Amino acid sequence: MxxxxxxxxxxxxxxxxxxxxxxxxxxxxxxxxxxxxxxxxxxxxxxxxxxxxxxxxxxxxxxxxxxxxxxxxxxxxxxxxxxxxxxxxxxxxxxxxxxxxxxxxxxxxxxxxxxxxxxxxxxxxxxxxxxxxxxxxxxxxxxxxxxxxxxxxxxxxxxxxxxxxxxxxxxxxxxxxxxxxxxxxxxxxxxxxxxxxxxxxxxxxxxxxxxxxxxxxxxxxxxxxxxxxLDKYAEKRVEGEIENSTLDGRVIVEKGAVIKNSVIRGPAYIGKGSKVINSYVGSFTSVGDNCEIIESEIEYSVLLDNVKVKGVALMDSIIGNNSIVEKGKRWQKLIIGENSSVIL
Structure with a gap:
């Protein structure tokens, strides 16, 4: 069959x-x-x-x-x-x-x-x-x-x-x-x-x-x-590097990822080679491969591969591959396609 x-x-x-x-x-x-x-x-x-x-x-x-x-x-x-x-x-x-x-x-x-x-x-x-x-x-x-x-x-x-x-x-x-x-x-x-x-x-x-x-x-x-x-399949699995950070609940951190001075609340997924620095990643968030999250807060969102966010607060958002989002003071809900650059 x-x-x-x-x-x-x-x-x-x-x-x-x-x-x-x-x-x-x-x-x-x-x-x-x-x-x-x-x-x-x-x-x-x-x-x-x-x-x-x-x-x-x-x-x-x-x-x-x-x-x-x-x-x-x-x-x-x-x-x-x-x-x-x-x-x-x-x-x-x-x-x-x-x-x-x-x-x-x-x-x-x-x-x-x-x-x-x-x-x-x-x-x-x-x-x-x-x-x-x-x-x-x-x-x-x-x-x-x-x-x-x-x-x-x-x-x-x-x-x-x-x-x-x-x-x-x-x-x-x-x-x-x-x-x-x-x-x-x-x-x-x-x-x-x-x-x-x-x-x-x-x-x-x-x-x-x-x-x-x-x-x-x-x-x-x-x-x-x-x-x-995430709720059904996520389990606590850490293969990346954790430095001065808290992983709360079922958090997956893939190989090559770095979590520094941050809080990750599960269920959540951090892809290969991604960096989370001085940030908070909330429940039901997926971060793709080779992303950078710096001085940001993210809740209930999906970041695809090679995304960079700095100084922003995102919820209910989807950010396409190879996109950049910077400098947002308030919580934002964004749907952004591939290869985009947004300064809030």
Whole structure:
């Protein structure tokens, strides 16, 4: 059984962070979102992974994941090119999957044991979760224990059960996709493909996710995912240098990092080679690799790689790779893309 990670999409709701690369490579709790997905798939026992690439600098994805060997999997890349919908992306793997395969959106994080999901009868299986805002998602109508209808982002509420971005299919789905027409959004919708299976008398199984899940499509979603993953997986692990500093709770300090005259309150993550000097880093904060935090205070934020902050106070913020933020007296909430310089 193969697993397919969909790695396309423009990430418009995450701009400017996604102007310079795929949204799935944004780091949360020390790893890109799609790496959390990849490792979840690997830990479920699936070793052959197919990554479907979009047109937003796909070389960044191939450079990061390579052939997959350093992650304990074998990766095959398939190019979707211009985004034409999830069903179109699934169709691109027609010639490289076996009869049963898993599909996982690379910008979603679902706290669920995939080993349970991989055993299914019928032509497809989907994971669902109850939501308060179903108009943001594809939704499923379930009657008498069976999925009877699926609609993408319904304008009128028909169900509170949202598709969470994890699917399993047999090759039956390809015959349906071949006959699909673009939706009002101009895309081939995965909900229409699933509905097509139902219309042909095929069974679509489902399970409802009771635990946490997140579609990391907005800055708030990124911060929430970072907090959840830190809370769930962070442990006290110190491999860097600590000088005259306090680490309170579950704090990860990677190799080469230096913490000097500072307080770090966990759960928190400090990446390789980063420096925290005369500063405070609060709970649910992730600091990427080779960052510098000097005379600053940071709470509930994500700093990506090679970020420099000096003399600032940040909360609920995301700072893109290679960016600089300086000289802020008051608490600030910032979303800053790559290669930026901001003086407050």
């Amino acid at each position: 193969e697993a397919v990670i969909l790695h396309g999409g423009q990430g418009t709701r995450l701009r400017p962070l996604t102007h310079t690369g795929p949204k799935q490579l944004i780091k949360v709790a020390g790893k890109p979102v799609s790496q959390w997905v990849l490792e979840q798939i690997r830990d479920a026992g699936i070793k052959h992974v197919i990554i479907v690439l979009g047109d937003n600098i796909p070389t960044k994805v191939t450079e990061y994941y390579g052939d997959g060997s350093r992650f304990g999997v074998e990766i095959t890349y398939v190019y979707q090119g211009k985004a034409r919908g999830l069903a179109d992306a699934v169709y691109k793997v027609k010639d490289v999957v076996s009869d049963k395969f898993l599909v996982y959106l690379g910008d979603n994080i679902v706290s669920y044991d995939l080993r349970r999901f991989m055993e299914f009868n019928g032509s497809a299986s989907i994971l669902l979760a109850k939501v308060e805002n179903p108009n943001r998602f594809g939704v499923a109508v379930v009657e008498n224990g069976k999925v009877v209808k699926l609609v993408e982002k319904p304008k009128e509420p028909i169900s509170d059960l949202a598709l969470v971005g994890v699917y399993a299919f047999t090759k039956d789905v390809f015959d349906v996709i071949e006959g699909l027409k673009p939706s009002w959004r101009g895309e081939l919708e995965i909900t229409d493909a699933l509905q097509g299976l139902i219309n042909r008398g095929k069974d679509v199984n489902y399970e409802i996710v009771e635990g946490w899940w997140k579609d990391t499509g907005t800055p708030k979603d990124i911060l929430d995912a970072n907090a959840f993953l």
